[in-house]
Amino acid sequence: KEKVKITKEQQALMKVVVEAYNRHQIPQDVAKKLLQEQYSEEENFLLLTEMATSQVQVLVEFTKNIPGFLSLNHEDQIALLKGSAVEAMFLRSAQVFSRKMPNGHTEVLEERIRKSGISEEFMTPMFNFYKSIGELHMMQEEQALLTAIAILTPDRPYVKDQQAVERLQEPMLDVLRKLCVLQHPQEPQYFARLLGRLTELRTLNHYHAEMLTSWRMNDHKFTPLLCEIWDVE
Numbered sequence: 652k653e654k655v656k657i658t659k660e661q662q663a664l665m666k667v668v669v670e671a672y673n674r675h676q677i678p679q680d681v682a683k684k685l686l687q688e689q690y691s692e693e694e695n696f697l698l699l700t701e702m703a704t705s706q707v708q709v710l711v712e713f714t715k716n717i718p719g720f721l722s723l724n725h726e727d728q729i730a731l732l733k734g735s736a737v738e739a740m741f742l743r744s745a746q747v748f749s750r751k752m753p754n755g756h757t758e759v760l761e762e763r764i765r766k767s768g769i770s771e772e773f774m775t776p777m778f779n780f781y782k783s784i785g786e787l788h789m790m791q792e793e794q795a796l797l798t799a800i801a802i803l804t805p806d807r808p809y810v811k812d813q814q815a816v817e818r819l820q821e822p823m824l825d826v827l828r829k830l831c832v833l834q835h836p837q838e839p840q841y842f843a844r845l846l847g848r849l850t851e852l853r854t855l856n857h858y859h860a861e862m863l864t865s866w867r868m869n870d871h872k873f874t875p876l877l878c879e880i881w882d883v884e
């Protein structure tokens with residue numbers, strides 16, 4: 652059985668990605684407000700919108716720090732950001748929330764999100780995803796790399812130079828695979844389970860798009876940044 656070893660360059664790549672992932676965080680007052688006093692449905696929705704807007708800003712800053720991203724074709728940079736915005740936000744939300752909130756708060760979150768105009772049919776897949784991420788107890792290196800891998804998905808709509816994106820995604824997949832082998836020797840399928848979460852994320856894209864239309868119908872307002880990144884007119 653060959654000895655898996657993370658090279659110096661791979662260590663450096665991981666360090667850059669993890670630091671970028673940790674450097675950009677949501678302002679804590681926004682997250683805290685979510686768990687404080689009882690709000691109406693409209694106020695809950697407004698809070699989640701404020702939260703999502705911060706999430707997108709954090710995502711853009713993180714993405715700019717992914718080695719090689721800024722040397723991609725500019726239109727492709729936008730295509731990758733727009734194509735991965737919902738997935739990266741749900742991945743990060745699930746990661747942060749399962750790490751940050753002691754279990755007691757999950758019910759509060761559930762109730763806040765439930766009481767924000769999100770349809771029940773979206774709640775189930777969203778919380779299944781949330782639980783499936785929590786069960787993995789991912790290290791922060793794994794979280795940061797998995798988020799970068801989701802962003803660097805070559806086959807997003809409108810990406811012209813897919814090879815250039817693959818050349819950035821592959822080294823991330825390599826170091827994540829090695830990290831999983833080294834950190835979870837007793838669980839050879841761990842890496843495959845992480846990648847399986849990315850497949851589950853893609854299904855959330857679909858539910859999210861459906862939800863956006865239903866919110867529009869009920870005249871819910873979004874911020875200009877969310878309209879821009881979610882293609883909402």
Ligand SMILES: O=C1N(Cc2ccc(-c3nnn[nH]3)cc2)c2ccc(Br)cc2C12CCN(S(=O)(=O)c1cccs1)CC2
Pocket residue numbers: 676677682685696699700701702703740741743744745747748751760764767769777778780781
């Ligand atoms: O808001 C969410 N939360 C709460 C949340 C998220 C992140 C942080 C946080 N703290 N520090 N850093 N991040 C705290 C609370 C959460 C938690 C788990 C999953 Br899975 C998903 C979510 C959403 C993501 C956005 N949507 S959304 O549908 O796109 C929508 C937009 C506008 C109105 S509704 C709702 C669910």
